[in-house]
Every structure is written in C-alpha cells, then in structure tokens.
Amino acid sequence: MILVTGASGHLGANLVRRLLADGQDVRALVRPGSPAGALAGLAVHRTVGDLRDPAAVAAAVEGCESVYHCAARVSTAARGHREIHAVNVLGTRNVLEAARQHGVSRVVVTGSFSATGQAPGRAGTERDLHYPFGPHTPYTRSKVLVEHECCKAAAQGLEVVVAVSTAIIGPHDYVPSRMGRVLLDFAHGRLLAYIPGGFEFVSVQDLVQGHLLAMERGLSGHKYLLSTEFCTVDRMMDLYAQVTGRPKPRLRMPAPAMETLARLAEGPRSVLTPHREARFTPAAVRFLRSERRADCTLSREVLGYRPTSIATAVEQAYRCFADRGLVERRGVATPAPRPAGRRGREAEPEPEGSAMATEPTEPTEPTEPTEPTEPTEPTEPTEPTEPTGGLETGLETGLETGLETGLETGLETGLETGNRKAITAPRLPDRHLPWLGPLPAFHRDPVAMLRAARERVGDTFAFPLLGQEVVFACGPEAHAEVFEADEAILSQREAYRFMAPIFGSGIGFDAATPEEMDAQIAPMRSALGSRNLDAYVRTMEAEVRARTAHWPAQGEIDLLAELNRITVAITTCSLIGEEFHRRMGPELPRLYRELESGIRLAGMLSPKAPIPAFRRRDRARAAIAEAIGEVIAERRRRPPGGESAVLPGSSAGATGGQDMLAVLLAARTPDGDPMPDHIVTGILIGMIVAGQLSSAVLATWTGVLLLRHPDYVPLLRAEQEETWAPGSPLGTRTLRRMELLDNCVREAERLHPPLILLMRKALSDTTIRGHHVPAGSLVMISPAVAHRMPEVFAHPDRFDPSRYGTGRAEHRRPYALIGFGGGKHRCIGVAFAYLQVKTVWSVLLREADFRPTRSAYPPDYSTFVPAPAAPCTVRYRKRSTTSS
Numbered sequence: 001m002i003l004v005t006g007a008s009g010h011l012g013a014n015l016v017r018r019l020l021a022d023g024q025d026v027r028a029l030v031r032p033g034s035p036a037g038a039l040a041g042l043a044v045h046r047t048v049g050d051l052r053d054p055a056a057v058a059a060a061v062e063g064c065e066s067v068y069h070c071a072a073r074v075s076t077a078a079r080g081h082r083e084i085h086a087v088n089v090l091g092t093r094n095v096l097e098a099a100r101q102h103g104v105s106r107v108v109v110t111g112s113f114s115a116t117g118q119a120p121g122r123a124g125t126e127r128d129l130h131y132p133f134g135p136h137t138p139y140t141r142s143k144v145l146v147e148h149e150c151c152k153a154a155a156q157g158l159e160v161v162v163a164v165s166t167a168i169i170g171p172h173d174y175v176p177s178r179m180g181r182v183l184l185d186f187a188h189g190r191l192l193a194y195i196p197g198g199f200e201f202v203s204v205q206d207l208v209q210g211h212l213l214a215m216e217r218g219l220s221g222h223k224y225l226l227s228t229e230f231c232t233v234d235r236m237m238d239l240y241a242q243v244t245g246r247p248k249p250r251l252r253m254p255a256p257a258m259e260t261l262a263r264l265a266e267g268p269r270s271v272l273t274p275h276r277e278a279r280f281t282p283a284a285v286r287f288l289r290s291e292r293r294a295d296c297t298l299s300r301e302v303l304g305y306r307p308t309s310i311a312t313a314v315e316q317a318y319r320c321f322a323d324r325g326l327v328e329r330r331g332v333a334t335p336a337p338r339p340a341g342r343r344g345r346e347a348e349p350e351p352e353g354s355a356m357a358t359e360p361t362e363p364t365e366p367t368e369p370t371e372p373t374e375p376t377e378p379t380e381p382t383e384p385t386e387p388t389g390g391l392e393t394g395l396e397t398g399l400e401t402g403l404e405t406g407l408e409t410g411l412e413t414g415l416e417t418g419n420r421k422a423i424t425a426p427r428l429p430d431r432h433l434p435w436l437g438p439l440p441a442f443h444r445d446p447v448a449m450l451r452a453a454r455e456r457v458g459d460t461f462a463f464p465l466l467g468q469e470v471v472f473a474c475g476p477e478a479h480a481e482v483f484e485a486d487e488a489i490l491s492q493r494e495a496y497r498f499m500a501p502i503f504g505s506g507i508g509f510d511a512a513t514p515e516e517m518d519a520q521i522a523p524m525r526s527a528l529g530s531r532n533l534d535a536y537v538r539t540m541e542a543e544v545r546a547r548t549a550h551w552p553a554q555g556e557i558d559l560l561a562e563l564n565r566i567t568v569a570i571t572t573c574s575l576i577g578e579e580f581h582r583r584m585g586p587e588l589p590r591l592y593r594e595l596e597s598g599i600r601l602a603g604m605l606s607p608k609a610p611i612p613a614f615r616r617r618d619r620a621r622a623a624i625a626e627a628i629g630e631v632i633a634e635r636r637r638r639p640p641g642g643e644s645a646v647l648p649g650s651s652a653g654a655t656g657g658q659d660m661l662a663v664l665l666a667a668r669t670p671d672g673d674p675m676p677d678h679i680v681t682g683i684l685i686g687m688i689v690a691g692q693l694s695s696a697v698l699a700t701w702t703g704v705l706l707l708r709h710p711d712y713v714p715l716l717r718a719e720q721e722e723t724w725a726p727g728s729p730l731g732t733r734t735l736r737r738m739e740l741l742d743n744c745v746r747e748a749e750r751l752h753p754p755l756i757l758l759m760r761k762a763l764s765d766t767t768i769r770g771h772h773v774p775a776g777s778l779v780m781i782s783p784a785v786a787h788r789m790p791e792v793f794a795h796p797d798r799f800d801p802s803r804y805g806t807g808r809a810e811h812r813r814p815y816a817l818i819g820f821g822g823g824k825h826r827c828i829g830v831a832f833a834y835l836q837v838k839t840v841w842s843v844l845l846r847e848a849d850f851r852p853t854r855s856a857y858p859p860d861y862s863t864f865v866p867a868p869a870a871p872c873t874v875r876y877r878k879r880s881t882t883s884s
C-alpha cells in the first residue's frame with residue numbers, strides 16, 4: 001500500500017492516477033472538505049484527516065510501505081505564519097515521524113523551488129542555499145523548514161527524498177490551481193495584457209515521473225529539482241493562444257512601468273481590499289523580471305529524469321478542462337515544438353515521443369543577484385493544493401492586468417476590460433461613476449433601481465457594479481435559462497462565495513467543488529423531507545404558543561421582532577436541538593442578527609474587509625460555532641437515539657422525530673466516515689442563515705398584508721374552523737388543507753420575496769435571451785422585480801390571493817414565481833418555510849386580533865433580506881379576552 005497526502009491537489013490527483021495505472025494499491029489522505037472530483041471514480045482508499053493531527057496522520061501511514069507527501073498549505077500571503085507553519089512544517093514532521101514509527105521504507109516529500117537559493121548569473125541548483133534574510137513569505141520559509149525536517153528525519157535513519165516542484169501545469173486540476181486559473185481566464189478572454197518575463201514550468205506528468213524516480217533512485221536526505229522547461233511569458237501566451245483559439249493579448253506592458261503602477265496601486269488596495277489575495281505587487285513584478293531559472297542536471301544524472309514539453313502539458317490541461325465543461329471543447333491544435341533550451345539539459349538526447357521544445361529567448365533583464373522577492377499582501381492562506389510558491393505568483397502577475405487587477409486595486413489601469421466590450425445586452429446609460437457603477441442608487445433601493453432601468457432599457461441589460469460587469473435578466477424565460485444552466489457555465493457557488501466566512505472554509509458555497517457542496521447539503525435535503533415535517537410542525541406550534549403565552553392580554557408588539565424570536569426558536573430547536581436553545585437562551589436572536597448582518601454588498605468586494613459588520617459577523621459565528629461544537633461533543637458521547645435528539649411530541653424511535661443535527665451526525669461521507677464536526681457546524685450555521693431570517697421576514701410580510709387587507713381574516717378563520725378542530729395539534733395534513741392561508745402566504749412571497757436578488761457567476765461565455773454574456777460577468781435576477789411584471793401577473797401590485805385559485809394559477813407558469821428560486825438550486829427548505837409561516841399565522845389568528853399602528857409599512861432595502869422598516873409595530877388583543 002502506498003500513501004499519497006494532498007491527493008486531491010493537482011499533483012496528488014495525477015500521482016494517484018499514475019500509481020493506480022501501475023497497478024499499485026493507493027491510500028489517499030485528503031483534508032476534510034477537499035474536492036471530491038479529483039478522486040471521483042478511482043479505486044483508492046480515501047481517508048480524511050488533518051496533517052496537524054498526529055493521530056490521524058499515523059492512522060493514514062500505518063500499513064503503508066511508502067509515502068508521497070504532496071500536501072501543503074500554499075499561500076502568497078504575508079500573514080498566516082502560524083497556520084502555514086503548522087500545516088507545512090509540523091504536518092511534514094507528523095508524516096515523517098509516523099513513517100519512522102510504522103517502518104515505512106521510503107518517503108518522497110514535495111518541495112518548492114522558492115525554497116532554493118539563487119546564485120548570480122546562472123540557473124539555480126540543488127546546492128544553492130536559501131538566503132534567509134530576504135523578504136520571504138511564510139510559505140517560502142515553511143518550505144525551507146520542510147527541507148530541514150527531511151534532513152533531520154534522514155539523519156535519524158528514515159529514507160526520505162525531496163522532489164522539488166516549479167510552476168505546475170497539466171491535466172486533472174480540480175481546485176483549480178493558480179496556473180489552471182490563468183489558463184481558464186485566458187480561454188474566457190479575461191487576460192487583456194501581460195508583462196514580459198519568464199519562469200520555470202513543470203508538466204504535472206513530468207513532476208509525477210520525477211516523484212516516482214525520486215522514490216526509486218533518490219539519495220536519502222537529498223533534493224532534486226524538477227522542471228520541464230523555462231518559458232517566457234510571450235511563449236506561454238503563444239501556447240495558450242494555440243490551445244484556446246483566442247488571440248493573445250495585444251498589450252505587452254513594459255515591466256518598469258508596471259512596477260510603478262503596482263506601487264501606485266498598493267495604497268488604494270490596502271484600503272479597499274486588504275484581505276484579498278493580491279498578485280499585482282511591485283515585488284511580484286520584480287520577481288517576474290528576474291527570470292529565475294532551474295538547472296535540473298542532478299535530477300537527470302542521478303534519477304534519469306527526462307522532462308517532456310510544456311506545450312503538451314498546456315494542451316492536456318485545456319482538454320481536461322474541456323472534458324469537465326469549464327471551457328469550450330475544440331479541436332486543440334498541437335502547439336509547435338521548440339528547440340532545446342540552453343542549460344544542462346540541452347545536451348541530453350530527447351526522450352522518445354517527447355515534444356521537447358526550443359526557445360531561443362534570452363532573458364530581457366539580467367538575473368538579479370539577490371533572492372527573488374515574493375508578494376507580501378496580507379491575505380488569507382489559500383487551500384492546500386500543490387507545492388508551488390512565489391514563481392507562479394509572478395506568472396499570474398505577468399498575465400493578469402485586466403479586470404481582476406482593476407477589481408483588486410480599484411484602479412482602472414487604462415485597459416478596457418474584455419467583458420465590457422463583449423456584452424451585447426443594452427447597457428444602462430453611463431451616467432454613473434466608473435467602476436462603482438450605479439452603486440448609490442443600487443445600495444439605497446436595488447428593486448426601485450432595477451425596476452426603473454427595466455422600464456427604460458428592457459428585460460435584459462448590463463451595468464458595472466464595484467468593478468464587476470453585471471447582466472440583469474427578467475422574465476420567466478430568462479429565469480429558465482439562468483436556473484437551468486449548467487453549474488460549469490453559470491455558477492451559483494462562485495456567485496455566493498462571499499458568504500464563505502459565514503459557512504466556514506471549504507463548506508457550502510466555499511466547498512471545493514459543486515459536487516462537494518451537493519454532498520454536504522444532501523443530508524439536509526432528506527432531513528427536510530416530508531416524513532420529518534410533522535415533527536417539525538409540532539415544534540413550530542409549541543414555540544408560537546410558548547411565545548404568545550408571555551404576551552399580556554392586549555398591547556403593542558414589534559411584529560418583526562416577535563416573529564424573529566419565534567423563528568429563532570423554531571429554527572434552533574429543529575436544526576440543533578432544544579439543549580442548544582436552552583444553553584444560548586436570549587443571546588441567540590442577537591447572535592443570529594449579527595451573523596446575518598454580515599451579508600452585504602461590501603462582501604462581494606472583500607468578504608473579510610475590516611469593517612465593524614464583518615467583525616461582528618465573525619465574532620457571532622465563532623460564538624455559535626463554539627456552542628454547537630459543545631453540543632456535538634455531548635451528542636457524540638451519548639449513545640445514538642438519546643432523548644435530546646428527538647423533537648418534542650415525536651413518536652419514540654421514529655426517524656421523523658430527529659432534529660437536523662442528529663441527521664448530520666448519523667450521515668456518512670462517501671467513504672463511510674462520519675462527517676467531520678467542523679463541516680456539521682458549518683452546514684448548520686449555513687442553514688440558520690438560509691432559513692431563519694427569511695422565514696421571519698416572510699411571516700412578517702404575511703401579517704402586514706393581512707393587516708392591510710382585514711377582509712381576509714374572517715375568511716381565514718372560517719377556513720380554520722373547517723380544517724382544525726380546537727384542542728387538536730396542527731399537522732402537515734391540516735395545514736395543507738388551509739388553501740386560502742396558503743394563497744395569502746404565496747402573495748406575500750410574490751409581493752415581498754425575502755431574497756430580492758439571486759446571482760450566478762458566468763464561468764464560460766454564454767447567452768441569455770440571445771445576448772452574449774462573457775465569462776466573468778455576474779448574472780443577476782430579481783424575484784422582487786420579476787413578481788411585479790404585468791405581463792406575468794395581472795395587476796401585479798394588488799394583493800390578490802385568488803390569482804392562485806382554480807382557473808387562474810398564474811404562478812404555475814414555469815419560473816414565474818421564484819421567491820424560492822428554481823431549477824436544481826431551488827430552496828430545499830421551501831416546505832419547511834411554508835409550514836412555519838402557516839403555523840405561525842394559524843396560531844396567531846386563533847389567539848389574537850391584530851390592528852396596524854401605522855398607515856404604511858414600507859420595505860427597508862438596506863439589508864439583503866428586506867423586511868418592513870422598523871419599528872414594525874402592531875396592536876393586538878388576545879381573543880379569549882375579546883370574547884369575555
């Protein structure tokens with residue numbers, strides 16, 4: 001058995017495939033939440049574990065003859081020392097220690113070229129010592145220490161070899177890697193200019209070959225550089241142009257000017273997007289210009305390493321993306337071979353069947369005699385994927401000076417973005433500010449702004465917003481095109497990634513792949529299925545009664561605040577259980593509010609910007625996560641079927657009585673392992689955010705509409721008398737028979753949908769209603785605008801529950817009523833939400849009479865889930881009092 005760590009990263013995914021093809025038995029260690037696609041359908045023993053956990057690592061290593069340790073936390077950030085050190089250095093120590101204890105015969109550890117020193121005037125070799133006093137990133141430093149760990153382990157008798165990677169390109173890139181993202185951007189027309197320079201690249205298949213050779217022939221305690229060839233950015237542009245069929249960007253920016261521009265951009269960026277990973281930094285431009293080279297003579301002589309060609313690797317990478325639907329499938333032209341390079345390897349005979357290339361390009365600048373500097377932006381570490389470093393950052397800088405840079409820095413660099421030219425939908429008149437677009441009007445009242453624009457321009461139009469090109473589309477046909485689009489073309493996950501700090505890293509919209517996200521919410525889907533709903537309704541009824549029991553006989557309440565408390569209790573008990581609700585008590589509504597207030601426009605720009613709302617969001621999340629963690633720990637200690645996992649009123653032993661935490665704790669990953677605790681926690685928090693406030697708001701709007709149309713109240717009470725005997729508990733069957741109530745809630749959904757904007761990110765060029773939508777655009781639809789279209793709903797501003805009755809049923813037109821979305825991402829909580837709102841109003845209408853205190857309850861559009869503006873006060877009188 002062979003263990004591969006980091007098996008779902010770019011190198012890992014290729015290495016595992018090669019080992020399987022060689023007939024090896026492979027165990028793959030992957031971190032929790034890693035992309036399922038990388039290993040999907042492969043006959044590997046998948047084991048989930050964190051490198052920082054010595055026990056998990058030891059369990060993975062046990063029984064293996066050899067280990068490939070490819071996992072690493074890759075980052076270009078100047079921050080995050082602790083985590084990067086813990087994953088890379090201590091994680092490697094754990095692997096090596098476990099290997100020693102379990103008698104593993106050999107370990108190959110993936111190293112980074114960024115940790116190799118640089119000698120003036122020649123290509124770097126294994127002998128060049130790292131210069132410790134340069135401005136290195138925590139990642140580079142960690143990879144130097146990884147090499148030290150390997151040396152120590154070798155000195156203690158373990159056979160360990162370091163296989164050093166340069167910038168990787170090639171197939172099976174599922175995350176995708178940085179180099180893969182550059183290729184995708186090129187294919188989607190998002191690279192508009194580049195800076196000349198050059199890099200060492202390694203074809204992922206050469207890197208795999210190098211790892212196998214290092215395992216077989218490498219000397220213990222030694223390292224071997226593995227590169228395929230040095231490529232200039234010009235050459236790389238030509239290769240990309242050949243495989244994608246797109247022209248290479250015409251703008252070739254002078255490096256000195258770009259360094260100045262990068263310097264100018266630093267100030268605004270540090271204010272606007274302090275946590276966004278920056279690529280366009282002066283240091284990165286300098287690095288690009290230094291054209292650092294690697295000499296792989298040692299690998300060739302000792303290991304017999306025979307690199308192939310980057311041209312082939314680029315072609316394979318493109319084909320693999322095309323197979324996965326991420327880029328257009330086309331007859332990929334085989335890029336022209338190039339003559340051999342200038343260094344040690346050029347004297348070698350060409351390997352059979354290789355397209356060893358030649359590139360006579362001389363470095364445009366002399367190699368700098370100092371260590372290359374790396375970008376030093378304060379960003380969050382990226383996910384562990386592959387063993388690369390500052391090199392690829394330089395490359396990205398070389399390639400990306402268009403839209404993304406504009407977004408990062410807030411500066412239009414004078415390069416027009418490709419998106420803007422290519423969108424064919426009518427544009428809103430350019431009366432707004434560049435880059436910001438119609439932000440002030442949109443922020444104040446997005447529904448009014450979009451409605452007015454639709455009246456002027458039509459159902460589909462485009463406008464810039466915070467540096468992002470937005471295509472807005474309205475009407476059932478447009479909705480069908482958006483909701484039914486493939487995730488690889490219009491991505492929901494990419495559009496909502498700014499919610500990642502709420503779900504947690506690798507969870508929900510931040511899951512590594514769409515399949516991973518589906519797998520995470522699948523247990524919730526079944527927990528919200530019809531067999532469980534009766535038990536939830538009993539919780540709902542109990543919570544509404546418990547709350548109203550505190551009300552004096554008559555008085556004034558803030559309806560939104562009351563319904564918020566009730567839905568907090570219902571959501572908490574149904575999702576996490578009563579013990580959590582009891583433990584958190586009155587704190588919960590505040591914590592949920594602070595969590596939800598973190599969903600705002602600023603998040604689209606930088607979800608971690610240092611603004612008070614985001615700080616409150618993060619504090620609230622931490623407090624909720626900690627408390628959920630304690631409940632999980634208690635539940636895990638107790639035998640399954642413990643009482644707290646059963647909702648009040650449920651029949652003993654019925655699966656239908658379990659809260660959703662119990663369902664998640666019982667759920668298994670595809671490998672049969674329990675779901676890791678942090679994923680369970682993240683999913684529950686995500687569900688709270690998805691369901692609680694929106695239910696409270698829908699319930700409030702239902703109440704406000706009934707207050708404004710009091711004629712419906714006696715009709716609703718008459719319906720209740722027919723369907724719900726006094727003293728008997730509510731249930732799903734009873735609620736379903738309340739058709740008028742159902743239609744009133746549906747009118748609330750139509751007139752005041754809690755989610756007013758739904759979004760998708762275009763990952764490939766596509767069309768909507770015949771208009772071209774380039775990759776990178778944000779596609780937006782609005783239930784609030786669509787529900788007031790007179791072409792779809794007669795007299796759309798009128799409250800008219802009879803529109804859903806026999807003979808009319810306007811909502812049945814596909815994708816006309818979209819308050820809960822549509823297509824494959826339609827809300828999984830729709831039945832739960834409807835039952836909740838209907839239960840709330842069944843009980844409230846039975847218990848009290850209500851009257852408005854205000855002549856109007858206008859929506860407050862300052863939040864993502866607009867409710868009636870505060871205070872939403874209403875007067876009530878308990879009905880028993882009324883009758884007495």
Ligand code: HEM
Pocket residue numbers: 492521687688690691692694695696698753754755758759818819820821822824825826827828829830832833
């Ligand atoms: C009145 C209450 C609710 C409203 C108005 C609402 C609305 C929506 C909408 C519009 C979407 C689709 C988003 C899109 O396509 O971009 C959605 C998705 C979702 N909702 Fe709800 N929701 C409500 C309650 C709930 C509840 C109670 C839960 C769970 C407890 C829930 C869980 C989800 C989840 C997990 C998704 C994502 C589904 C997917 O992407 O496959 N929602 N919701």
